[in-house]
Amino acid sequence: MKKGTTVKTVNKKSTQEEINSFLDLAMAKEPAEKKQKPKLSNIKLEKLHPFEGHPYKVVDDESMEDLKNSIEEKGLLNRIIVRPLENTQDEYEIISGHRRVHAAELLGIKEVPAVVYFIDRDEATVLMVDSNCQRDSVSPIEKGKAYKMKYDAMKKTAGRPANNSRQVGTNLRTDKKLAENVDDSARQIQRFIRLTYLTPELQEYVGTGKMKVSPAVEIS
Numbered sequence: 001m002k003k004g005t006t007v008k009t010v011n012k013k014s015t016q017e018e019i020n021s022f023l024d025l026a027m028a029k030e031p032a033e034k035k036q037k038p039k040l041s042n043i044k045l046e047k048l049h050p051f052e053g054h055p056y057k058v059v060d061d062e063s064m065e066d067l068k069n070s071i072e073e074k075g076l077l078n079r080i081i082v083r084p085l086e087n088t089q090d091e092y093e094i095i096s097g098h099r100r101v102h103a104a105e106l107l108g109i110k111e112v113p114a115v116v117y118f119i120d121r122d123e124a125t126v127l128m129v130d131s132n133c134q135r136d137s138v139s140p141i142e143k144g145k146a147y148k149m150k151y152d153a154m155k156k157t158a159g160r161p162a163n164n165s166r167q168v169g170t171n172l173r174t175d176k177k178l179a180e181n182v183d184d185s186a187r188q189i190q191r192f193i194r195l196t197y198l199t200p201e202l203q204e205y206v207g208t209g210k211m212k213v214s215p216a217v218e219i220s
Helices: 013-023 062-074 098-107 121-132 140-157 172-181 186-197 200-207 213-219
Strands: 039-044 080-084 092-096 111-116
Touching: 062 098, 080 121, 092 098, 092 121, 098 111, 121 140, 140 172, 140 186, 140 200, 172 186, 186 200, 186 213, 200 213
Parallel strands: 080 111
Antiparallel strands: 039 111, 080 092
8 A cells, every 4th residue: 555545445344343332332321312323434534633531552663563564555454433523523533543543644544444423422431441441552551541531431421420539449330330341350440440549650660560560559
């Protein structure tokens, strides 16, 4: 693929599975009105915005180079996931696919295939966390921040104020619901969230592997 070219839309089975998975996701509160169904679209990169507060780092490392090479050779096979950005015209917030969008930018690609979800900020947060937490390269700190974002979003969706309690950080009932769509247990989720109460310096130590998770949790 040459720089400056446009990626062709690729309809993959995984795209429909992603849609079905989210539509089946049990939210704490049934929406008051029926939402518009997701749609497939090609979106120009200039219309895309990073997810506000996105907890996962996008870095130019060996993994990014591999992703670039894959996209250059095969095209962008998996659609990114976005939602319309409020108070804008034809602009979108990225829910899943920040690394793919960055790789596309580096390659000079002008637009990417996407699935557009017509959902609010809290629902998007839940989908963003579930779509990214299974990556092998996610650090404990990134997981903690992501789970905290999802926890707060689920609390708001349920009509209850987010509770920023320290130590355990969340209640076990909500943690069990958090754990429904991820590999981590409710207890593990509690431990990850506790890492978010560390100082920025200690979070950096945990994120780079200089400090193990267990002692970090104990002092959080």
